[in-house]
Amino acid sequence: MPDLAQPLDAVHRRIEQAARDARRDPGSVKLLAVSKTFPAEDVRAAHAAGQRAFGENYVQEALDKIEALADLRADLEWHFIGPLQSNKTRPVAEQFDWVHSVDRLKIAQRLAEQRPAHLPPLSVCLQVNVSGEATKAGVAPDEVAALAHAIAALPSLRLRGLMSIPEPAANLAAQREPHRLLRTLFEQLRADGLALDTLSMGMSGDLEAAVLEGATIVRIGTAIFGTRDYSH
Template identity: 45%
Template sequence: MIENNIKNIRQRILLATERCQRDPKEVTILAVSKTKTTADIKQAIAAGQDCFGENYIQEGVQKIQFLANPGLTWHFIGSVQSNKSRLVAQYFDWCQSVNSLNCANRLNYQRTSFQKPLNILIQVNINNEQTKFGVSLKELSTLAEQVSQLPYLKLRGLMAIPALKETYHHQLIIYQKMSEAFQELQNVYTSVDTLSLGMSNDMEAAIIAGSTMVRIGTAIFGSRVQK
């Protein structure tokens, strides 16, 4: 099932990129494996998937340690709790949810000097929702400049979890705002190359707007178990 699901996602990416004349290789699939077993992850690996995203720090670390596969890339996409940020800094390759200088400073301090810099995406609250984390577009340039100065972090781009809109057109308008912010960041920082935008239900609009990474959980692994 998982192998077929990944094939279906690749086909959806192909069709979406054809619509906007993009190369499908520009879009990375991040398999969101939160609450899923290592057996599920192994099935995805067998289908050629090598990038995985986790929301829960300790669960993610356990999987990273158990699989012990240097060919995999692990992204932390959940809220970075201050008492657990050291685990993110030590075990993950990417953190997609940096939303403050305090968070960035902690990760920079806790990343060891013999590791590669931790790849960072700044989380943007594009809809200014009270229930979601992230900086506003007005705050973005200041935080990006601060993150870019930290030696053990590498600023790679932006991540957002926009609210689902009732129509494709309204969804696309929101995503284009993120794409514009991403392009502005690219003009300033040569390291910026990743726009993490779009999930199982809205990946087409995200890709057409310029997303380079889609975070897919349900459409690969099936409905997730609530923790």
């Protein structure tokens, strides 16, 4: 089992420094360790080093890990952060605590219908395509308000906020722009009466820019677990 205490500590130091630069409480930024493509033993190692929240992109891979780590289930928080097809919503509704990648009302409706009654409401974020990339998932910025209000009215779900995956940018100023757009949309929704508390934005390469623009969850994989191997 790998020792992940050092990389986790390094990421926490980056978060703390960025929060201080933004004059924010470092405790207002949650670290989501993105464990996609890494084995369950790496999640166990991160847990041993103090990490509790983990993000997964692929449904079957995630379900296998959740089963392999069943002994830790009460102490882990599972976040689904990848594209979600309508035929895969049931296991996500049953096994996950959060879904960050809701971009269609149909997906939200299925999650709401399939969330087991004995579980607390499923926390969801609305994924926004802030860069306007044709190949990227997410709702267009001008469609966010209508979809957010529709999702907020569904039972068994709790709309927490917004998520984005902007295209890479070369410098801090350019990295901040799409995060600023997401924050502006977030603030507009709150002004419209939605009780939102989450901005899920920022990854290993743009963590600082995201925290400066108000991220409350940063999704970090490579900086914790290392380079991913997609060959399998």
